Structure formats: structure tokens, C-alpha cells
Amino acid sequence: MKINRFFIIPAVVLATQLSSAQIIVDSKEKLNPIVQNFVNEVNTNSQLEGLAYELLDGIGPRLVGTPEMLAANEWSANKLRSWGIEANLQQFGTWKGWQRGITHVDMTYPRIKSLSATQLAWSPATKKAVEAEVVILPKVSSKAEFDKWLPSVKGKIVLMAQYQKIGRSNEQIKEFATPELYEKLKKEKEQATKEFNDYVKNIGYDNTTLPEALEKAGAGAIAISNWTGIMGANRIFGAKTKSIPMIDIDVEDYGMLYRMSENGAKPKIKIETQSKILPETKSFNTIGMIKGKEKPNEYVILSAHLDSWDGAQGATDNGTGVITMLETMRILKKYYPNNKRTIVVGLWGSEEQGLNGSRGFVADNPEIIKGTQAVFNQDNGTGRVINISGQGFVNSYDYIGKWLNAIPKTVKDHIKTDFPGMPSGGGSDHSSFVAAGVPGFSLSSLNWGYFGYTWHTTKDTYDKIVFDEVKNNVVLTATLAYMASEDPEFTDRTKRSMPVNEKGEVAKWPEVKEPKRDSKGF
Structure with a gap:
């Protein structure tokens, strides 16, 4: 698809952009x-x-x-x-x-609130808005128990990511907490991450296969929160679903929904995504x-x-x-x-x-x-x-x-x-x-x-x-x-002798890899 774009840009923007700071060269430097x-x-x-x-x-x-x-x-x-x-x-x-469209995500129960959320890249659109109860992953310890729970997600919106108890950066905690409190909170956060990773491993899925399983079980949508650890910043990658929307919710709103679901409030959200498959x-x-x-x-x-x-x-x-x-x-x-x-x-x-x-x-x-x-x-x-x-x-x-x-x-x-x-x-x-x-x-x-x-x-x-x-x-x-x-000389391409790694093996020069010429399997 060819796009012709014409920008009406104010002259002040396109004019030379001067800055008070410059590349200073010492007058003695020739x-x-x-x-x-x-x-x-x-x-x-x-x-x-x-x-x-x-x-x-x-x-x-x-x-x-x-x-x-x-x-x-x-x-x-x-x-x-x-x-x-x-x-x-x-x-x-x-x-x-694919082309991104308008995304609206709102909590509709137990109260009304517009949520800060982003549709993941290549996520399917909603043919009509999806409004459903939000549920969290069950407290189980095996794949058999998890698979027994899976049918219950039909028509629900599943929160799939780790819950973050504290939405403050480590740097801010370190700046204001006492050393004892900082170490305590740091250990708690590390332990929570380990427990979540162990949980996903124990139920027999990963970040790709879990969304696929939830989608196959009839979930209405999947929500994650890929928080960077810095307030306000989430990472946005590609969706792992083929027919239902997959969204990322900012850590603050994600945490609110998680706590509501965990405490039996049965929150509902409404998702409308108007992206286009091209x-x-x-x-x-x-x-x-x-x-x-x-x-x-x-x-x-x-x-x-x-x-x-x-x-x-x-x-x-x-x-x-x-x-x-x-x-x-x-x-x-x-x-x-x-x-x-x-x-x-x-x-x-x-x-x-x-x-x-x-x-x-x-x-x-x-x-x-x-x-x-x-x-x-x-x-x-x-x-x-x-x-x-x-x-x-x-x-x-x-x-x-x-x-x-x-x-x-x-x-x-x-x-x-x-x-x-x-x-x-x-x-x-x-x-x-x-x-x-x-x-x-x-x-x-x-x-x-x-x-x-x-x-x-x-x-x-x-x-x-x-x-x-x-x-x-x-x-x-x-x-x-x-x-x-x-330079009068063509650069020398002689490669170094590669060092021995900790296993006693000689490291290898990186191999030339073929590009992915299409998106099959991606």
C-alpha cells in the first residue's frame, strides 16, 4: 500500500534549529x-x-x-x-x-474508569467491543490443575502478567527508604518474581504458549502489564493471539484490576480495538x-x-x-x-x-x-x-x-x-x-x-x-x-584469535545468518 503524506509544517519548525549549546573547538586545535x-x-x-x-x-x-x-x-x-x-x-x-487503530479500554464495573492501556502490535481487532469480567490466573501448582481450570476462562478477560505490589522504581525506593527497608523490599520483589516464574514453569506454559492456551479455551481477551520498573513506562511487543485482542495495561491500572479480582469484586472492563489486518x-x-x-x-x-x-x-x-x-x-x-x-x-x-x-x-x-x-x-x-x-x-x-x-x-x-x-x-x-x-x-x-x-x-x-x-x-x-x-589503505579484515570460554571451548566468530524474508512462524 503506497501512502502519500503531505505535512503542513510551520516555518518556525522547519527553519534552522539553533541551540545555545554548540560543539566547541579549542582555538589552538587545528x-x-x-x-x-x-x-x-x-x-x-x-x-x-x-x-x-x-x-x-x-x-x-x-x-x-x-x-x-x-x-x-x-x-x-x-x-x-x-x-x-x-x-x-x-x-x-x-x-x-497491520495498522493500529483507535483503542478504548474502560472499567465498567464496579465503577467507571478509563484505563491506560495499549493494544499490542499485530493484535486482532474487536469486531464489536468486548465487555467481560476480569479474572486472574489460579493458585495451582501443576499443569493438570491448571488445565482443569482453563475452561472457566470462556468469555472472560484474563490478566496474565505478574502482579506488582509496588509501582515505584528501585532507584526511588533506594533514595527514600532506610537501608533496612530498601533491602527488605528488594528481597520481596525478587522473591515475587521468582515465584511467578516458577509458577508459569510449573503449569507447563511460557509467554507464547500460555496466551495460545487461553485463546483456545475461549477467553474473550488477554491483558498483560509489561512494566519496565520505571513509573509510567511499559514495553510493547507483539501479540501472541490470532483471533482475540491482547492488550498491555499500565502497572497502576493493572494492579487495581488484579486486586479487585483477587478480592472477589468481579471487575468488568470493556475493550474496543479498531486495528486492521492488511x-x-x-x-x-x-x-x-x-x-x-x-x-x-x-x-x-x-x-x-x-x-x-x-x-x-x-x-x-x-x-x-x-x-x-x-x-x-x-x-x-x-x-x-x-x-x-x-x-x-x-x-x-x-x-x-x-x-x-x-x-x-x-x-x-x-x-x-x-x-x-x-x-x-x-x-x-x-x-x-x-x-x-x-x-x-x-x-x-x-x-x-x-x-x-x-x-x-x-x-x-x-x-x-x-x-x-x-x-x-x-x-x-x-x-x-x-x-x-x-x-x-x-x-x-x-x-x-x-x-x-x-x-x-x-x-x-x-x-x-x-x-x-x-x-x-x-x-x-x-x-x-x-x-x-x-584513507589510502583498504581496511584490514584479519580476525582475532578467539578466546577460550569458561567451559574450555574456543569461542567462534559469529555466523552469517539469513534474514527472515517473511513473517511465517513469527
């Missing part, structure tokens, strides 16, 4: 003139806030298989073309089509390219994944990586017109389902992979880059160290390096290249609460971006790309 131009452009003409507005507020979350993902592909390609950069969409597979849809990477003038068959790749989960806007996972790489391409096109090697930007699809876009690119573009000088990937939040690993390439220090010397000291001084490091086996898209023996480097950021607060959560929104930190990363990425392009 930068390469091109690098100095990068710094000047970032300081005086940054387009980051406008790019973020268009992507995050305009298009929104970018779940693979949705019209919004295709809209993001088209938007990013058109943005590159507007800067005079060749761009196209490269298909790597298909995925089940036909199987094509999955794309957005590929932009500035042809090299001297070595067009050698490549420097800028890497970030364009897709996201859709509990929020996908701002720090990975909108910040996307706008970093787009802004870097704009600046390189403007201030580095005689690039020696071809500079490629890859904005990957379906990273969240297993690095499928970047793995597809590696599989489908063997000549580019053969000629790739380096890959620079950014994918862990809004913070300034503070770590670069050599990813297991023996001589990576020789070239990464040299390239880093061209970076302004105020940017470089934040960065710790690890050479030769260990190859990444997963986690983000540089891993797809490392597995293929290509020097792929993660530009790892200061987390700014990433893993607890924004990673895959309902709070991953525009306002969590710290643009001054992202500017720092643009200067870094543009300089690394420039230096990698200019």
Missing part, C-alpha cells in the same frame, strides 16, 4: 578544513529537529508491515533526493500487514548513495534501523540513529564533494524482528560487501557516543585510531575504545556486517536511561531526544566517514 566545515554546519544550520519532527510527529512509529513503515521509507528516500543524493527502496522480503506487504531498506570519485567500488556505510516498535514514536530506538545518519549524509554531500569512496546510508527495515533488513542487504549485495571499507552504526539512544570497539578485527586500532585523531577533541575525549574487542553476535545491525567479516562498528552512546525508560516502551517519544548530544554524534559520524573515505 582541524582539517573539511572537518571544521562539519562543525560549523552543525553549530549554525542543524536540521536535526526538523527531521525528527517530520519522522516522529508526522509519520510516527514504524512497525514492520504497517503503512507507516512504508511512509518512512518513502520519506527518507525523498529527503535524500532533495539534497541531491541518489536514493531508492531495496526490497528484502515481505511481512504481515495484506502481506513488501519490506524495504532505504538506501542512499553518494558515488565515489576515485574508488567507486569501495564503500563507507552509514547504518541505522528505520523500523521501530509502535508503543510510542520510536524516538530513541531508533529515530535518533536515523536522523544522525540523514544529517551526516546531508553534510557530507554539502562539504565533501570529492569523496574518494562511495558513501552509502542504509536505513534498515525489520531490525526489531532479527536484523532482517541489514542481513538482507548483506546477502543481496555481495559486491558492495566485498568492497566495504567500514560500517558505522548508531542504535542505542540519544546520548553522545562514548564507546567504540574494534569488533574483533586484529588491526582495527590502526585505522580507527587514525580516523579518531581527526575528530575535535571535545567530541573525541568522551570516547573510550576497546581493541581488538570481540565481534558482536547480535543486538544491532553492525553485527550483520561483522558476521560477514566486514569491519562494522557500533557508535555506542551514553544511555540517558535508554534501557529502563525508552527502549521499546510507551515513553519513547520526541521529547526524550537531547539534540545537543545528537549534534555531537553527527560531527563524529561525518568525520569518521570522511576519514574512512580518504
Whole structure:
């Protein structure tokens, strides 16, 4: 399904976004003139806030298989073309089509209350609103007992997740509780988690098979609360049901319903979800390219994944990586017109389902992979880059160290390096290249609460971006790309001798994995 989106954006938003904080360069530091131009452009003409507005507020979350993902592909390609950069969409597979709709979840008994809840990705819609009693999992200790209880869920809405007695973060408890109380509450929480995990194991199910069993038994809907441990933030992943809705309820409302059900109040909730199941849809990477003038068959790749989960806007996972790489391409096109090697930007699809876009690119573009000088990937939040690993390439220090010397000291001084490091086996898209023996480097950021607060959560929104930190990363990425392009030598790909693990076995270099080309079995 093709979407044409036209944004009426106030001029004040699209105009140059200036910030009081800038990339400061010591007057005694002599930068390469091109690098100095990068710094000047970032300081005086940054387009980051406008790019973020268009992507995050305009298009929104970018779940693979949705019209919004295709809209993001088209938007990013058109943005590159507007800067005079060749761009196209490269298909790597298909995925089940789906589009989020309006979701209403309300408690209707014993009193009226609108609940804070989110439909899980790919969850079936309700043909008509589902209104039913809420029940909790039974206090049983075996699969036989649980299976005997299962028929009683027919027509009910089942709370399937662990109940959280305290909805405060560990950090807040530690700040205000006495040391004795903190230790007591910490142990109670750990014990409750262990007991719940043991319970699920004892009844013979897991997070995938339990929803399937409840659905087969006739449940009207399933509700979970995938709380992060930070107030207000829940993680949103995919539904495990095929015909009934599956929703996530914020910890506060989930706890209220749980206590009511446990105490015999027989609460009822009403669920209305208007999502749409769409036909199987094509999955794309957005590929932009500035042809090299001297070595067009050698490549420097800028890497970030364009897709996201859709509990929020996908701002720090990975909108910040996307706008970093787009802004870097704009600046390189403007201030580095005689690039020696071809500079490629890859904005990957379906990273969240297993690095499928970047793995597809590696599989489908063997000549580019053969000629790739380096890959620079950014994918862990809004913070300034503070770590670069050599990813297991023996001589990576020789070239990464040299390239880093061209970076302004105020940017470089934040960065710790690890050479030769260990190859990444997963986690983000540089891993797809490392597995293929290509020097792929993660530009790892200061987390700014990433893993607890924004990673895959309902709070991953525009306002969590710290643009001054992202500017720092643009200067870094543009300089690394420039230096990698200019380097007279092709990067050495010699792999390190892998260490022996605690079992006495020699660790193996990660294997190249085929992408999932469709959603079968997912």
C-alpha cells in the first residue's frame, strides 16, 4: 500500500534549529578544513529537529508491515533526493500487514474508569467491543490443575502478567527508604518474581504458549502489564493471539484490576480495538548513495534501523540513529564533494524482528560487501557516543585510531575504545556486517536511561531526544566517514584469535545468518 503524506509544517519548525549549546573547538586545535566545515554546519544550520519532527510527529512509529513503515521509507528516500543524493527502496522480503487503530479500554464495573492501556502490535481487532469480567490466573501448582481450570476462562478477560505490589522504581525506593527497608523490599520483589516464574514453569506454559492456551479455551481477551520498573513506562511487543485482542495495561491500572479480582469484586472492563489486518506487504531498506570519485567500488556505510516498535514514536530506538545518519549524509554531500569512496546510508527495515533488513542487504549485495571499507552504526539512544570497539578485527586500532585523531577533541575525549574487542553476535545491525567479516562498528552512546525508560516502551517519544548530544554524534559520524573515505589503505579484515570460554571451548566468530524474508512462524 503506497501512502502519500503531505505535512503542513510551520516555518518556525522547519527553519534552522539553533541551540545555545554548540560543539566547541579549542582555538589552538587545528582541524582539517573539511572537518571544521562539519562543525560549523552543525553549530549554525542543524536540521536535526526538523527531521525528527517530520519522522516522529508526522509519520510516527514504524512497525514492520504497517503503512507507516512504508511512509518512512518513502520519506527518507525523498529527503535524500532533495539534497541531491541518489536514493531508492531495496526490497528484502515481505511481512504481515497491520495498522493500529483507535483503542478504548474502560472499567465498567464496579465503577467507571478509563484505563491506560495499549493494544499490542499485530493484535486482532474487536469486531464489536468486548465487555467481560476480569479474572486472574489460579493458585495451582501443576499443569493438570491448571488445565482443569482453563475452561472457566470462556468469555472472560484474563490478566496474565505478574502482579506488582509496588509501582515505584528501585532507584526511588533506594533514595527514600532506610537501608533496612530498601533491602527488605528488594528481597520481596525478587522473591515475587521468582515465584511467578516458577509458577508459569510449573503449569507447563511460557509467554507464547500460555496466551495460545487461553485463546483456545475461549477467553474473550488477554491483558498483560509489561512494566519496565520505571513509573509510567511499559514495553510493547507483539501479540501472541490470532483471533482475540491482547492488550498491555499500565502497572497502576493493572494492579487495581488484579486486586479487585483477587478480592472477589468481579471487575468488568470493556475493550474496543479498531486495528486492521492488511495484506502481506513488501519490506524495504532505504538506501542512499553518494558515488565515489576515485574508488567507486569501495564503500563507507552509514547504518541505522528505520523500523521501530509502535508503543510510542520510536524516538530513541531508533529515530535518533536515523536522523544522525540523514544529517551526516546531508553534510557530507554539502562539504565533501570529492569523496574518494562511495558513501552509502542504509536505513534498515525489520531490525526489531532479527536484523532482517541489514542481513538482507548483506546477502543481496555481495559486491558492495566485498568492497566495504567500514560500517558505522548508531542504535542505542540519544546520548553522545562514548564507546567504540574494534569488533574483533586484529588491526582495527590502526585505522580507527587514525580516523579518531581527526575528530575535535571535545567530541573525541568522551570516547573510550576497546581493541581488538570481540565481534558482536547480535543486538544491532553492525553485527550483520561483522558476521560477514566486514569491519562494522557500533557508535555506542551514553544511555540517558535508554534501557529502563525508552527502549521499546510507551515513553519513547520526541521529547526524550537531547539534540545537543545528537549534534555531537553527527560531527563524529561525518568525520569518521570522511576519514574512512580518504584513507589510502583498504581496511584490514584479519580476525582475532578467539578466546577460550569458561567451559574450555574456543569461542567462534559469529555466523552469517539469513534474514527472515517473511513473517511465517513469527
